[in-house]
Amino acid sequence: MKCPCNPYRLYENCCAKAHHDILQVTTAEQLMRSRYSAFVLCNIAYLQDSHHSSKRPGKKEAQQIENWTNSVNWIKLVVLQSTKGLEKDSIGNVEFKAFYMENNKVQVIYENSRFCKENGHWVYLDALE
Template sequence: MSRRTSRPPRPTAGGPPAGCPCGSAETYAACCGRFHRGEAPAPTAEALMRSRYSAFVQRDEAYLLRTWHPRTRPPRVEFEAGTRWTGLEIVATGEGSAFHSTGTVTFRASYRGGSLHERSRFERVDGAWVYVDGEFLD
């Protein structure tokens, strides 16, 4: 189990590129962007959770659908108009490593005006981590 707080840094005028929306100090291109572009699969359930959060920030519907379990995948992703995601906190993880076939990630995703607290379930399908479903908490 782990507890980490991740808030995306804000870009500074003339400074280096801001970190990834998932909270990593790496740039989006070097972090979640490589998963979104299909250059590599997310190696753990937590990495997939972080990349899916970044996909919500980027409104990358194709990636979200591609990483959703086929039995629970909706026909499309509805993005809330006006929602501005402001940070991700990983509260806990259970299994979900390269040695597991299932995993859970409990997180809090903040947006302007509130937050979403969820325990998500992940499974491997053909060797790749996919999101199955989630239980809202609080």
């Protein structure tokens, strides 16, 4: 199967590695891509594990996320820019657009996400305003 984050790569050679072991994620962009793929595949456990512990959604919110992500059809991910977030960094930003179909309309999530390392691996912190 093609990877949701990049149709030119196979899932098993891309985001599957992160989904099986978050310690395999070496950059903020790789984490962001693996989170997008987790949304597409409705892998809520990975979304929770890859979220900073201080801002991790509770059970009710996680259920709402699962319900929503199952109700839309994901189209594609476009990474606009990455700042820092390399293997030796401790913080990084990734600006992206995620396209999906909901109620027969194409919708776009635009976000400039902040990432940091927690317990030795990259996690999603929040979105910049």
